Amino acid sequence: MPDIQFRLVAVVRCSGALEAIRDELAAFMRDRAEPLLKRGAPPGCGAIIEHCSVSDDTLELEIRSDRFVRAHDALLRLKNGLSRLLARHRIGIRAIEIKSYEVSLEWDTSIKLKRLPFVRTLKHEDGRLTLVLDVDYAALERRIPDRLLKLLEDKREAASWKGKSEHWELLFESEHRQWKFDKDPTEEMVKRGWIVHAAGRGQWIYGPQPTRIFRAFEQILIEEVLRPLGYVEMIFPKFVPWAVWKRSGHAKGIYPEVYYVCTPKTRDPEYWEDVMDYYKITNEVPLDMIMERIEPVGGMCYAQCPPFWVFIQGRTIPDDILPIKVFDRSGTSHRYESGGLHGIERLDEFHRVEIVWIGTKEQVISHAEELRMRYRRIFDEILDIEWREAWVTPWFMAQEGRAGLAELKEVGTVDFEAILPYSGKWLEFQNVSINGDKYPKGFSVKLQSGKELWSGCSGVGLERWAAVLLAQKGLEPHNWSDALRRYTGDRLPGVFRFL
Amino acid sequence: MPDIQFRLVAVVRCSGALEAIRDELAAFMRDRAEPLLKRGAPPGCGAIIEHCSVSDDTLELEIRSDRFVRAHDALLRLKNGLSRLLARHRIGIRAIEIKSYEVSLEWDTSIKLKRLPFVRTLKHEDGRLTLVLDVDYAALERRIPDRLLKLLEDKREAASWKGKSEHWELLFESEHRQWKFDKDPTEEMVKRGWIVHAAGRGQWIYGPQPTRIFRAFEQILIEEVLRPLGYVEMIFPKFVPWAVWKRSGHAKGIYPEVYYVCTPKTRDPEYWEDVMDYYKITNEVPLDMIMERIEPVGGMCYAQCPPFWVFIQGRTIPDDILPIKVFDRSGTSHRYESGGLHGIERLDEFHRVEIVWIGTKEQVISHAEELRMRYRRIFDEILDIEWREAWVTPWFMAQEGRAGLAELKEVGTVDFEAILPYSGKWLEFQNVSINGDKYPKGFSVKLQSGKELWSGCSGVGLERWAAVLLAQKGLEPHNWSDALRRYTGDRLPGVFRFL
Numbered sequence: 002m003p004d005i006q007f008r009l010v011a012v013v014r015c016s017g018a019l020e021a022i023r024d025e026l027a028a029f030m031r032d033r034a035e036p037l038l039k040r041g042a043p044p045g046c047g048a049i050i051e052h053c054s055v056s057d058d059t060l061e062l063e064i065r066s067d068r069f070v071r072a073h074d075a076l077l078r079l080k081n082g083l084s085r086l087l088a089r090h091r092i093g094i095r096a097i098e099i100k101s102y103e104v105s106l107e108w109d110t111s112i113k114l115k116r117l118p119f120v121r122t123l124k125h126e127d128g129r130l131t132l133v134l135d136v137d138y139a140a141l142e143r144r145i146p147d148r149l150l151k152l153l154e155d156k157r158e159a160a161s162w163k164g165k166s167e168h169w170e171l172l173f174e175s176e177h178r179q180w181k182f183d184k185d186p187t188e189e190m191v192k193r194g195w196i197v198h199a200a201g202r203g204q205w206i207y208g209p210q211p212t213r214i215f216r217a218f219e220q221i222l223i224e225e226v227l228r229p230l231g232y233v234e235m236i237f238p239k240f241v242p243w244a245v246w247k248r249s250g251h252a253k254g255i256y257p258e259v260y261y262v263c264t265p266k267t268r269d270p271e272y273w274e275d276v277m278d279y280y281k282i283t284n285e286v287p288l289d290m291i292m293e294r295i296e297p298v299g300g301m302c303y304a305q306c307p308p309f310w311v312f313i314q315g316r317t318i319p320d321d322i323l324p325i326k327v328f329d330r331s332g333t334s335h336r337y338e339s340g341g342l343h344g345i346e347r348l349d350e351f352h353r354v355e356i357v358w359i360g361t362k363e364q365v366i367s368h369a370e371e372l373r374m375r376y377r378r379i380f381d382e383i384l385d386i387e388w389r390e391a392w393v394t395p396w397f398m399a400q401e402g403r404a405g406l407a408e409l410k411e412v413g414t415v416d417f418e419a420i421l422p423y424s425g426k427w428l429e430f431q432n433v434s435i436n437g438d439k440y441p442k443g444f445s446v447k448l449q450s451g452k453e454l455w456s457g458c459s460g461v462g463l464e465r466w467a468a469v470l471l472a473q474k475g476l477e478p479h480n481w482s483d484a485l486r487r488y489t490g491d492r493l494p495g496v497f498r499f500l
Numbered sequence: 501m502p503d504i505q506f507r508l509v510a511v512v513r514c515s516g517a518l519e520a521i522r523d524e525l526a527a528f529m530r531d532r533a534e535p536l537l538k539r540g541a542p543p544g545c546g547a548i549i550e551h552c553s554v555s556d557d558t559l560e561l562e563i564r565s566d567r568f569v570r571a572h573d574a575l576l577r578l579k580n581g582l583s584r585l586l587a588r589h590r591i592g593i594r595a596i597e598i599k600s601y602e603v604s605l606e607w608d609t610s611i612k613l614k615r616l617p618f619v620r621t622l623k624h625e626d627g628r629l630t631l632v633l634d635v636d637y638a639a640l641e642r643r644i645p646d647r648l649l650k651l652l653e654d655k656r657e658a659a660s661w662k663g664k665s666e667h668w669e670l671l672f673e674s675e676h677r678q679w680k681f682d683k684d685p686t687e688e689m690v691k692r693g694w695i696v697h698a699a700g701r702g703q704w705i706y707g708p709q710p711t712r713i714f715r716a717f718e719q720i721l722i723e724e725v726l727r728p729l730g731y732v733e734m735i736f737p738k739f740v741p742w743a744v745w746k747r748s749g750h751a752k753g754i755y756p757e758v759y760y761v762c763t764p765k766t767r768d769p770e771y772w773e774d775v776m777d778y779y780k781i782t783n784e785v786p787l788d789m790i791m792e793r794i795e796p797v798g799g800m801c802y803a804q805c806p807p808f809w810v811f812i813q814g815r816t817i818p819d820d821i822l823p824i825k826v827f828d829r830s831g832t833s834h835r836y837e838s839g840g841l842h843g844i845e846r847l848d849e850f851h852r853v854e855i856v857w858i859g860t861k862e863q864v865i866s867h868a869e870e871l872r873m874r875y876r877r878i879f880d881e882i883l884d885i886e887w888r889e890a891w892v893t894p895w896f897m898a899q900e901g902r903a904g905l906a907e908l909k910e911v912g913t914v915d916f917e918a919i920l921p922y923s924g925k926w927l928e929f930q931n932v933s934i935n936g937d938k939y940p941k942g943f944s945v946k947l948q949s950g951k952e953l954w955s956g957c958s959g960v961g962l963e964r965w966a967a968v969l970l971a972q973k974g975l976e977p978h979n980w981s982d983a984l985r986r987y988t989g990d991r992l993p994g995v996f997r998f999l
Contacts, residue, residue, distance in 0.1 A: 265760075311698055350738065
């Protein structure tokens with residue numbers, strides 16, 4: 002049996018009786034169809050018509066094939082010639098029904114498959130997987146079987162990655178620094194009333210002191226990185242509709258972590274009156290009634306740059322405006338994080354400055370290097386912390402199962418990690434990513450010269466910077482560097498006291 | 501018939517036969533229950549037991565009442581005495597079933613009521629409304645009937661407000677200014693590539709030029725208002741859980757306009773695998789599958805200050821730290837606006853600096869005045885625009901149907917409105933609100949001295965300021981005041997060109 006086998010039974014319903022042209026049909030299948038179903042395949046390979054029968058106004062076809070001309074491709078190929086033949090007898094094709102479609106392939110992995118979309122039954126036996134598909138002709142036209150096989154391949158590849166640790170390669174280590182603190186900065190900030198846990202999961206309200214620190218970080222970033230490197234500020238949207246995540250690739254896999262956004266089916270107040278009535282009577286928000294009245298339209302900002310790309314989507318850019326350098330700091334990001342939320346180090350709601358650069362491959366790679374050197378100076382001379390840099394597999398490559406080492410030399414992510422003295426753990430607090438042509442391709446952005454367009458992005462998480470600074474240096478400005486105090490001031494503002 | 505009448509039939513199921521104590525029960529109903537059901541009511545008023553019968557281990561009671569001791573209150577009052585009596589015979593109450601509960605009240609309005617929560621049938625005839633309730637004993641304990649009647653009262657009051665225009669009283673008019681532009685600034689910005697419509701509804705991506713203008717507005721606000729008045733910056737959360745909107749009062753009525761937020765029921769990747777599989781095969785996000793896997797937990801930021809209040813919720817504040825003055829500019833606000841979205845003047849996603857002050861009544865009122873004078877100077881000397889100020893009914897009062905003119909002298913909103921030359925329409929671009937004790941009460945914040953704690957808030961919508969400035973003065977900085985150009989620069993940054 003070949004490594005993969007397709008067996009398709011289709012019924013072609015026509016507008017007139019076929020009995021009279023039975024011989025002509027047989028000749029067509031023999032002389033015209035056979036070569037058509039082998040075109041492009043190696044000798045001895047391709048699809049064959051195993052059975053063909055006519056009854057009244059229907060033609061039933063059984064097609065078997067290997068990987069070279071998949072049975073559904075064979076059917077699609079047949080349709081045109083068949084239509085022309087029938088047309089000569091003033092007969093049209095009314096519908097094509099898929100009576101059964103079975104795919105069987107080698108499957109020597111331990112991956113557990115419970116169910117798959119468009120699959121009625123699924124059997125795993127003796128190193129082969131047999132799928133009975135649940136598809137109609139339109140689904141064949143949409144290439145559903147091909148995508149299904151691609152999905153299986155991806156799952157096999159992903160499984161082979163599982164267990165193996167992600168790529169991690171040390172690039173740089175800073176000098177050792179003197180730590181001034183050995184406590185958990187979140188706990189200490191709570192104790193001092195600098196932050197209060199908000200009403201939501203993994204969410205804090207920041208008082209005047211940490212806000213001053215965050216704004217100081219932004220100012221440092223602007224003065225030390227963004228202004229000297231020629232960045233300009235933009236405002237990226239913060240609600241992200243599906244259309245954006247489809248193009249950015251996020252729609253492939255972020256579902257478990259999304260803060261979903263739904264809008265009212267209508268804003269007619271009458272439509273909502275019973276929800277309001279219910280609330281006013283019970284003081285409880287009627288969740289079920291709400292779920293019936295809303296529809297999911299996307300999510301809250303997750304990665305910060307994807308919605309920016311709509312600004313240049315479908316456009317062609319003149320080479321002479323490259324590299325483009327923009328940043329955004331206009332709002333929050335939200336991720337449904339795993340249960341073990343921990344202080345300001347791992348949050349559902351966080352604040353980030355997102356930096357995006359776009360150019361030719363050479364420009365993007367060399368700019369990433371420049372950016373890294375600028376960051377180093379900040380961590381060295383202003384934050385005065387101990388950190389290291391590592392070359393890691395970026396999430397979107399790991400997820401798509403492509404992370405060949407050759408590719409990894411250019412496209413990929415540098416993570417900046419710092420040790421937290423109170424726990425001894427390393428925390429990733431910053432990254433610089435070269436995304437290759439991923440975004441320009443996804444959003445159909447082209448370069449006038451026809452050269453390949455690349456991009457990079459770098460997210461500066463304000464909470465992460467704070468977590469690292471405060472863990473190593475403590476909450477007292479007099480223990481920080483003079484350079485940092487130039488931005489924060491010597492005293493942080495206090496406003497609140499309670500009894 | 502009294503203006504309102506209650507008729508309740510309840511069945512009390514006991515743990516033993518009641519036949520033997522039938523006489524004792526009759527005596528209890530006559531001697532003890534009768535006075536209990538009239539306690540506190542005017543002479544001749546209150547509840548009466550119309551019928552009482554015993555059969556096996558059940559006692560059936562029919563109670564009729566007027567507004568003074570509502571029938572369900574009567575039942576709750578009876579329960580204790582009855583329990584004590586039964587206990588003497590070693591009999592317990594197993595359950596109380598509500599066989600029927602009918603409420604009839606005067607209802608001489610034209611309000612159309614189709615259905616109400618906890619109401620089985622609803623009849624409107626001859627100026628009376630008759631409701632057959634669908635309640636159990638627990639619902640009576642939760643005072644559902646009282647809240648239902650309150651809701652009807654609110655609906656009657658709201659209907660009497662409908663049609664009447666909101667309160668609007670001119671307070672101030674600026675001098676006439678020379679307009680430099682007569683076009684729609686949104687269209688003009690689109691034409692110049694300053695803004696691009698984002699992938700979502702009522703949502704824009706702001707290029708470098710408008711972003712520079714927004715940041716200039718923030719800087720003006722900081723230098724001219726916030727710093728001189730002693731404000732400090734905080735960071736308010738941007739996802740808002742129901743708990744916050746229940747306390748702020750928004751849960752009463754914002755449903756038609758909310759961008760709802762739902763979180764995954766679990767972030768277990770296996771739970772989401774078929775969603776990812778479906779997407780990978782079809783390139784379509786399976787909305788129905790998603791809706792089954794998420795639950796509604798709140799909404800995106802709507803009004804900006806409510807989630808701040810959790811910072812001081814339940815606390816007692818020493819008088820000497822008043823007035824407290826904080827602001828937030830850390831993210832976006834989202835409203836599902838009506839169909840006729842128009843440019844940057846009416847948006848689903850917008851950017852606002854939110855200003856909050858808290859103090860005694862006198863402090864809050866006089867601070868609002870100070871704030872208004874500071875704003876005036878900005879509009880006069882820096883934006884150089886033509887505007888007016890009006891005293892209006894704030895949304896939360898209109899919605900709750902309380903807007904007596906006496907109250908309106910202190911609690912309420914000043915709207916700043918400016919004319920848009922291209923349309924001749926007035927646009928509200930700014931407000932200053934005195935919210936009275938609404939938020940401190942809602943979030944249980946107290947003052948050490950026991951004095952009443954008040955608060956105010958003022959939202960500075962960056963898009964609205966821009967809409968007004970650009971409509972009156974155009975997009976060329978040389979047509980703006982020197983004072984404004986000090987913040988924006990003489991040339992706005994341009995980065996993008998397209999073919």
